[in-house]
Amino acid sequence: MSLHPTIERVTERIAERSRDLRAEYLARTLQPRPQAPARDALPCGNLAHAFAAAGSDKPALRAGHAGNIGIVTAYNDMLSAHQPMEQYPTLIRMAARNLGGTAQVAGGVPAMCDGITQGLEGMELSLFSRDTVAMSTAIALSHQAFDAVLCLGVCDKIVPGLLIGALSFGHLPVIFVPAGPMPSGIPNKQKAAVRQRYAIGEASREELLDAEAASYHAPGTCTFYGTANSNQMLMEVMGLHMPGAAFVPPGTALRDALTVAATEQALRISALGKDYRPLARTVDEKAIVNALVGLAATGGSTNHTMHLVAIARAAGLQINWDDLDEVSRVTPLLARIYPNGNADVNQFHEAGGLGLVIRELIDGGLLHPDILCVHGGDLRQQTLRPALEDTRLAWHPAPATSADTDILRPLAAPFDAEGGLRRLEGNLGRAVVKVSAVSPEHRMIQAPSRVFESQDAVLRAFKAGELDGDFVAVVRGQGPRANGMPELHKLTPTLSALQDRGQRVALLTDGRMSGASGKILAAIHVTPEALSAGGISRVREGDMIHIDAQAGTMNALVAPDTWAQREPELPDTRANTHGCGRELFGLMRERTGDAEHGACSLFGEAPSA
Known part of the structure; x- marks a missing residue:
């Protein structure tokens, strides 16, 4: 063909x-x-x-x-x-x-x-x-x-x-x-369920460790x-x-x-x-x-x-x-x-x-x-x-046909007519979203922002019972230049539990979620990152955020004049520059390009257009 x-x-x-x-x-x-x-x-x-x-x-x-x-x-x-x-x-x-x-x-x-x-x-x-x-x-x-x-x-x-x-x-x-x-260890769905129960206090550390050890074994x-x-x-x-x-x-x-x-x-x-x-x-x-x-x-x-x-x-x-x-x-x-x-x-x-x-x-x-x-x-x-x-x-x-069409399908009868990844863009910058794990009904959200400077701050708010209603968790200061762009997997069980309770939730971050991105709508790798005064640094608590994975858009619904006049809130990165060897990687943090340029310290930011 x-x-x-x-x-x-x-x-x-x-x-x-x-x-x-x-x-x-x-x-x-x-x-x-x-x-x-x-x-x-x-x-x-x-x-x-x-x-x-x-x-x-x-x-x-x-x-x-x-x-x-x-x-x-x-x-x-x-x-x-x-x-x-x-x-x-x-x-x-x-x-x-x-x-x-x-x-x-x-x-x-x-x-x-x-x-x-x-x-x-x-x-x-x-x-x-x-x-x-x-x-x-x-x-x-x-x-x-x-x-x-x-x-x-x-x-x-x-x-x-x-x-x-x-x-x-x-x-x-x-x-x-x-x-x-x-x-193969225990079924992944079973492992995820124990993680989610642990996040909301319904499973003990020993039960969680047993599940993890039966998975990675x-x-x-x-x-x-x-x-x-x-x-x-x-x-x-x-x-x-x-x-x-x-x-x-x-x-x-x-x-x-x-x-x-x-x-x-x-x-x-x-x-x-x-x-x-x-x-x-x-x-x-x-x-x-x-x-x-x-x-x-x-x-x-x-x-x-x-x-x-x-x-x-x-x-x-x-x-x-x-x-x-x-x-x-x-x-x-x-x-x-x-x-x-x-x-x-x-x-x-x-x-x-x-x-x-x-x-x-x-x-x-x-x-x-x-x-x-x-x-x-x-x-x-x-x-x-x-x-x-x-x-x-x-x-x-290879086999002529799939032995299990719940796992693998032919081109003529796919799980979805389009692939698993999207690019998002708007006044918040550009980002990536993985839609293959997100149900169609959760691929669009319009909800007020809750602004955090770390994933631990999100978890503290959850444990304090402060994450009510629909919201977009904006977790910034997580980009490559700020702190090396760590993965934010600790958020997945918590946000999943909130979604299962009937809340509409999503994540917007200049950090990563990676291959374990799950069922929560997550606009990740936001660029420019907060440390580079990107749009994510202009978000304020309560701003209405609209993310549409199908249309490929993400915007803060703020009047253009107001948005343009806002001063960026740059993250405080002092706590991320030392300990556990981080002091040795200062040069990489300074040289690293943005996510769309590969978050790479080896070549600089080559133009992509």
């Missing part, structure tokens, strides 16, 4: 907008194709340092002509999603040797967990950890001894950070190697469709995974076989082989648009409305929220995975998974199939599903 005209138009617009920046990036990144292993260019002393600890691989690194893989790993044994990666380097080295190549751990990157830091001071480092991971990736690869790269990472800021860093070495082929989800990625699992979807639709690698469980023979296959393929697609596939060519405007489509079609994490902007910028491309909104409005919603539904990613995978989704979107003209995927084919190959036949890895077509 031919490409949908909107997808084609958005792709062409991005390419035209990015023409000079992209040309400069490619010219800088794609030097003449190497004719020998990268390490051959190292002076003798440098090379000796590079193989000093290589043991049996020393001869190959010293005199051999096969490729050397650089492993950049986010392994630690505290994060369930990354704990399975402990033995990956051993497996990768073995697989590389079997093809005459070598592999070395080039470096590690930090891997923090938003689930652990949620609601605490450490969460104010979360967004900045993405840029730290990017810089750590660049440091790992700066030894310039590698012909290909395997990136081992899964979670929220880690995969975007790895990709941003790797794009500075875009002459190298790069394959992402995930770990897969943990087994084993090695592997958390099974709800948050940023971590949205990352895996993006790597598939951008062609950066071996086909079907995203949701294969850890600790299985199939997972090991996929890791071995990624290693073998990385050597095949280096500049030393016949099928050179550098990262700079894989991540182009078509791959970025595929990512926008995948995000919309699956109701993915709102964090990627920032991460994709930063990733694109690292590849010399400029995108904005208008691109996302236009793509989302022509992309049907095909999946309902918690928090957009009741199922988890394991159930989604069993229903047909990403292979079925990608095939439906390609057949519907909504994805670019002709991108330069790392596996050696085009995106159509990404619809295949891996399996072991005895000990041999094979790929088969």
Whole structure:
């Protein structure tokens, strides 16, 4: 089927907008194709340092002509999603040797967990950890001894950070190697119910801890469709995974076989082989648009409305929220995975998974199939599903139909005719809203504002019985420059409880809610943020706020003259500049661009128009 005209138009617009920046990036990144292993260019002393600890691989690194893989790993044994990666380097080295190549751990990157830091001071480092991971990736690869790269990472800021860093070495082929989800725990709906009961004082801490421990209970990625699992979807639709690698469980023979296959393929697609596939060519405007489509079609994490902007910028491309909104409005919603539904990613995978989704979107003209995927084919190959036949890895077509239409549907009968994300704009600025988890009757609100400077202030008001009637909770001073833009998940159970009582409530904030955005209408990532004197800083207690997710509007219903004359109320950020390491990130807070420019400290605020 031919490409949908909107997808084609958005792709062409991005390419035209990015023409000079992209040309400069490619010219800088794609030097003449190497004719020998990268390490051959190292002076003798440098090379000796590079193989000093290589043991049996020393001869190959010293005199051999096969490729050397650089492993950049986010392994630690505290994060369930990354704990399975402990033995990956051993497996990768073995697989590389079997093809005459070598592999070395080039470096590690930090891997923090938003689930652990949620609601605490450490969460104010979360967004900045993405840029730290990017810089750590660049440091790992700066030894310039590698012909290909395997990136081992899964979670929220880690995969975007790895990709941003790797794009500075875009002459190298790069394959992402995930770990897969943990087994399903208690149903997500049951977990959410306990959280909500705890928020209103009807469940004990012990009951809540039992529910959380039954949900997050084993090695592997958390099974709800948050940023971590949205990352895996993006790597598939951008062609950066071996086909079907995203949701294969850890600790299985199939997972090991996929890791071995990624290693073998990385050597095949280096500049030393016949099928050179550098990262700079894989991540182009078509791959970025595929990512926008995948995000919309699956109701993915709102964090990627920032991460994709930063990733694109690292590849010399400029995108904005208008691109996302236009793509989302022509992309049907095909999946309902918690928090957009009741199922988890394991159930989604069993229903047909990403292979079925990608095939439906390609057949519907909504994805670019002709991108330069790392596996050696085009995106159509990404619809295949891996399996072991005895000990041999094979790929088969994804199921022809969904095994559960409450979780996954075909393009002809979607959950919604439009995708899960919207751009909002008005006199309050611009923002993002995730509508896939919000019932249609709650997608518009007109109610007076209640203004708060932190999520804890909202919770204090709730406990004091002060949150009566309909209202829009305006939580400001939560933007990237103010305090690092923490996620405000502590508000979800409380606001959900109020909505269940019959109140009409919504959230308006320059902070984040991310992949766990739930059933409350939430206008998030408001830009300009309050610290930059954006519209949100002009809101006063009791102002009537109108938010319409379908129309894409958000406004304070204040007379234009009055609105223009109001002085912005800038947040006091002194309490957010020290403690828990925050004093070390002052430079990032000062340099960080706004949310629509990726909330990124690495490139500055490139124009998006």
